Structures are given as C-alpha cells and as structure tokens.
Amino acid sequence: MLNKERSVKFFERVWNERDENALSGFLHPDVTAYFEGGVICKGMEEVRAWMHDVLKAMPDLHFDVIDVIEEDPKVVVRWRATATVGGQTEMVQGMTWFLHRGDAIVEGGDCWNKGALDAKLERAAATAA
Numbered sequence: 001m002l003n004k005e006r007s008v009k010f011f012e013r014v015w016n017e018r019d020e021n022a023l024s025g026f027l028h029p030d031v032t033a034y035f036e037g038g039v040i041c042k043g044m045e046e047v048r049a050w051m052h053d054v055l056k057a058m059p060d061l062h063f064d065v066i067d068v069i070e071e072d073p074k075v076v077v078r079w080r081a082t083a084t085v086g087g088q089t090e091m092v093q094g095m096t097w098f099l100h101r102g103d104a105i106v107e108g109g110d111c112w113n114k115g116a117l118d119a120k121l122e123r124a125a126a127t128a129a
Contacts, residue, residue, distance in 0.1 A: 086124025
C-alpha cells in the first residue's frame with residue numbers, strides 16, 4: 001500500500017469506522033503523535049487512549065479527506081471534521097502530517113483551531129449544567 005493510500009485509509013478505518021483494532025495495521029507500536037494543544041502521545045496505546053477521549057467528547061465525529069500531498073516518506077492530509085457539539089453540528093478544517101517507515105506510520109501530528117472548538121465545548125457544557 002502506498003503511503004498516501006495508507007494515510008487516507010487511516011481516517012476511514014480508524015476514525016470514521018471506529019475500528020480501533022485497525023490501529024496496529026497503520027501505526028508503528030512506538031509511534032509518536034503530536035496533537036493540537038501540546039498533547040504528545042508516545043506509543044500506540046497512548047494514541048488509543050487519546051482517541052477514546054476525543055470520541056467520548058464527540059461520539060459522532062466524522063472526517064472527510066479534502067486533499068492529500070505526498071513527498072515520500074511524508075504525507076499531509078487536509079481534512080474537514082464534523083461533530084455535534086452542544087446540540088449543533090460543528091465543522092473544523094485542519095491538516096495531519098504523517099511520517100511513514102516501511103508499512104507503518106512512525107510519527108504524525110495535526111494542526112487545526114482547537115481553541116475555537118474547546119470554547120464551543122465549554123459553552124455547551126455550561127448550558128447543559
């Protein structure tokens with residue numbers, strides 16, 4: 001599988017299909033992931049735990065891949081994510097970069113406006129309380 005194809009399938013299988021067992025088919029066990037907000041996960045199990053937290057806050061989160069750029073072994077995926085936050089459908093756009101080695105993603109990170117989404121989550125929680 002090409003790195004570009006692997007990166008796109010990661011969003012489909014892991015995020016959109018919620019197939020956390022597929023993580024081992026995409027990520028190296030010692031993967032390092034840099035997430036928006038300064039979160040750094042080292043290892044597949046830390047990534048899995050972070051994903052659980054994200055999906056707990058936004059259980060209907062869905063990614064649409066808009067564009068992909070590959071310069072082997074690096075891939076950048078531009079995406080649009082939608083989720084229900086406080087009873088309203090919210091949309092954010094961002095990018096995730098991946099570094100591939102062999103058949104696995106060994107490093108990655110994302111860039112998007114986490115602050116704006118966090119503010120919406122906080123307002124929704126305050127309204128619900």
